[in-house]
Amino acid sequence: MPQSTNSLNEVMVYGPTNKFGIFRDTSIQPFSAKEETFEVPVPEGVRRIKVLVDLSYQLRPGDVYPIHQVYREIQINKD
Amino acid sequence: MKPLIGIFKFSYRTSVKRGFITIALGLGFLSVFIYALSALGQTSGRQAQSLKELIDRYDTSRCRECHEEIYAQWEKSHHARSIMDILMDDYLKKGVLSVRSAGDATKKNFPCFKCHLPQIENATDKVASEIAAVILKNDKATMKKLNINCLVCHHDHGVVHGLPKDGVLYGTSADKEHPDTKYKSVIKSPVMKRPAMCGRCHGLGPNYEFEHPVQCATLYGSYLHAYVPSGGEKTCQQCHMEKADHTCPPNFQDRKQTSARLSRALPLDVRVMFYLSQYTPEKYVPTVVVSTRIQSKAGHRIPDG
Numbered sequence: 001m002p003q004s005t006n007s008l009n010e011v012m013v014y015g016p017t018n019k020f021g022i023f024r025d026t027s028i029q030p031f032s033a034k035e036e037t038f039e040v041p042v043p044e045g046v047r048r049i050k051v052l053v054d055l056s057y058q059l060r061p062g063d064v065y066p067i068h069q070v071y072r073e074i075q076i077n078k079d
Numbered sequence: 080m081k082p083l084i085g086i087f088k089f090s091y092r093t094s095v096k097r098g099f100i101t102i103a104l105g106l107g108f109l110s111v112f113i114y115a116l117s118a119l120g121q122t123s124g125r126q127a128q129s130l131k132e133l134i135d136r137y138d139t140s141r142c143r144e145c146h147e148e149i150y151a152q153w154e155k156s157h158h159a160r161s162i163m164d165i166l167m168d169d170y171l172k173k174g175v176l177s178v179r180s181a182g183d184a185t186k187k188n189f190p191c192f193k194c195h196l197p198q199i200e201n202a203t204d205k206v207a208s209e210i211a212a213v214i215l216k217n218d219k220a221t222m223k224k225l226n227i228n229c230l231v232c233h234h235d236h237g238v239v240h241g242l243p244k245d246g247v248l249y250g251t252s253a254d255k256e257h258p259d260t261k262y263k264s265v266i267k268s269p270v271m272k273r274p275a276m277c278g279r280c281h282g283l284g285p286n287y288e289f290e291h292p293v294q295c296a297t298l299y300g301s302y303l304h305a306y307v308p309s310g311g312e313k314t315c316q317q318c319h320m321e322k323a324d325h326t327c328p329p330n331f332q333d334r335k336q337t338s339a340r341l342s343r344a345l346p347l348d349v350r351v352m353f354y355l356s357q358y359t360p361e362k363y364v365p366t367v368v369v370s371t372r373i374q375s376k377a378g379h380r381i382p383d384g
Contacts, residue, residue: 004294015166016191016293016294016295017170017174017175017176017190017291017293019294020285020294025380027380027381027382027383028345028373028377028380029301029305029375029380030301030305030306030309030311030375030376030377030378030379030380031305031306031309031310031311032305032309032375033372033373033374033375034372034373034374034375035370035372035373036370036371037368037369037370037371038368038370039366039367039368040366040367040368040369041356041364041366042364042365042366042367043365044364044365045365046365047365049365049367051351051367051369053347053349053369053371055345055347055371057338057341057381057382059331059382065331065334065337065338065341066338067338067341067342067345067347068342068345068347070347070349072349072351074351074352074353074367075353076353076354076355076365
């Protein structure tokens with residue numbers, strides 16, 4: 001369900017009795033690829049990094065279902 | 080040309096004739112009155128007068144005798160616990176649906192039940208106040224008996240036009256005989272294998288027929304207006320009731336199965352780059368760039384309900 005307000009202000013709400021004004025759709029649509037790029041500066045001197053990408057489904061705040069966990073390890077060549 | 084409407088005059092000269100006509104008219108009126116009463120009785124007879132009566136009317140435990148596997152699947156589904164964990168107690172305590180006490184509750188306090196307990200339509204406001212008491216006391220044993228069970232789909236919702244017939248069940252095929260004391264035959268439903276069957280509850284948007292509208296489920300809207308126009312050809316039932324699986328996955332109680340199902344529906348591709356980004360001619364900052372791509376294979380948006 002897209003993120004919604006109660007249409008009286010710009011605060012996101014939960015609950016079917018409150019959600020009225022849809023103002024941002026962050027859901028994943030059928031047949032439609034969702035692409036995102038994250039650019040993260042790391043401390044100076046770091047040459048090797050381990051990245052964990054965690055995709056999960058949060059049914060309610062705190063109630064999390066893991067979907068994918070992708071692990072990558074990469075380093076910058078010294079040359 | 081003959082007139083279409085004739086005007087007739089009657090005049091009665093004897094008291095006997097007048098008496099006979101009066102009796103005949105009286106009997107006619109009485110028969111109409113009796114018919115109206117019986118119709119009214121039929122209508123009010125469809126409304127359960129107590130929570131116990133509603134529960135008894137929708138008791139499907141005997142279905143298990145012949146449909147053991149399907150019943151066991153249904154028991155694991157969310158349909159079997161449709162009023163549990165829907166935060167109804169919060170809504171009754173605070174907000175536009177709140178009541179000072181359970182006795183004040185009517186069906187108007189439960190717009191959620193249009194989908195979560197549709198059989199409430201066949202019950203009075205008194206039953207709604209009894210249900211409010213059950214919810215406010217967190218009486219889970221009773222709440223478990225109120226759910227979307229066999230009769231909701233295979234009787235109440237099995238038709239498209241008109242009301243379901245008494246003594247009949249609706250299924251995906253017709254059986255002339257159904258060995259049950261109350262439901263003695265099965266009629267093929269025109270809607271049961273169609274997405275509209277599910278769309279009835281897994282909805283389109285705001286329910287403006289209520290004094291306090293809710294906008295809960297919009298899954299069917301996503302199916303109709305995103306999946307199908309993009310070329311999708313499967314029905315809800317083909318994905319969520321494969322081989323007539325009445326679990327209707329995902330079963331959120333089975334966390335492993337739910338995660339596996341989401342994993343298949345949302346494949347994830349990840350690319351990682353790591354390099355020294357040149358912020359200024361003198362300054363190099365190690366930067367990691369992570370690109371993700373999720374391609375949904377589901378028949379509707381995720382998340383939704």
